[in-house]
Amino acid sequence: MWWLALLLHTSFAQEFAAPVNPAPPDVSEKIEHTRASISEDERKGREALSHLFLINKKVRDIARRQEQLNQKLLSQEASVRATAQDVQGLEVRAEQHKVMLNKRLRQLYQERSQDDFHWLFTAQSPVELERNHRFLRRMIDSDHKQLKLYIDALRDLKAKRIELKSLVTRLAFMQKQAQSQESELTAQMREKSKLIADLKKSKDVKLRKLKGLRDQQKDIGDMSYAFFEKKGVMHPPADLPVAREYGTFVDPNFHFRLTHKGLFFSSMRPAEVHAVFQGKVVYAGKLPGYGRAVILDHGDNYYSVYAFASQLKVREGATVQEGELVAMTGSSSPLFGPGLYFEIRHFTDAIDPRPWIKDSVIKTAEK
Secondary structure, eight states, X not given: OHHHHXXXXXXXXXXXXXXXXXXXXXXXXHHHHHHHHHHHHHHHHHHHHHHHHHHHHHHHHHHHHHHHHHHHHHHHHHHHHHXXXXXXXXXXXXXXXXXXXXXXXXXXXXXXSGGGGGGGGOOSSHHHHHHHHHHHHHHHHHHHHHHHHHHHHHHHHHHHHHHHHHHHHHHHHHHHHHHHHHHHHHHHHHHHHHHHHXXXXXXXXXXXXXXXXXXXXXXXXXXXXXGGGGTTTBOOSSSSEEEEOSEEEEOTTTOOEEEEOSEEEEOSSOOEEEOSSOEXXXXXXXXXXXXXXXXXXXXXXXXXXXXXXXXXXXOTTOEEOTTOEEEEEEXXXXXXXXXXXEEEEETTEEEOSGGGBOGGGOEEOOO
């Protein structure tokens, strides 16, 4: 990534730190200390946002796993219900077998005397004896079958009860695990969000303090201002209408959503492009996806990008002042035609340039 290479450049913020006209040392030191503290807050904020991004990713992963878990839970609950019904059915069958066997045993007990079985041995012929023998064997087989069914039913009932207990235990564990993960991530998100809010509050307080110090140092030149101090008062890089804002839009031809990370200024003829703030040229040349481009390093990890130029008016390593000519607009933008594509980046992240430019000087292209 070309932004990674940019971050390796030595920050030149100190080049702009020295005031044009010397100011009281204590005020200058306070300004530099406050500026450095704001820059450190921004670094910590970016680090916290990075952690928050990772946490959000984990939350999305947990949400996906939660969805899968919910499906498993529904399946497990269905299994529990089905198993519970099986257990109930087996209990009914076992009770029926028990009643039947008790009844049979009572019958056998009542017919225990030999006289009660005399009919088995009063056969008058071998045929009658064989018939009586077969009847006795069927009776014994029936009793044996009923006893076996009862034993099998008890065995199945025991197995189903064990299975039901296992399913209920697993279901409870899965629910507890999901709740635990969700609670942990929610706590982490709350912690990181609070840290970011505290850093923003700290930065706002220090910016107000810095403004107060500036009021004490009326004779200091613009060269000593930090990029973040000029938010909302910068002039646009070109005196042209804005044709495309920062954010997402739908391609009119192919109907897919695209992310636009800067502002596009429309121009039917070559127009001058000026630096929005003093800085050092860290790149000037052709850049894949950006055409001819100029990248300025403004210190404190802030960069501005001027792309799709027809001509470049500066070279790498040069130091430029606010408003200085850096390029001419071109016609190489594949999506929006002739004009200038402009970005502001903090570290490697593109941020909306709109809040940095004075509203009253921004033109909007007619639809």
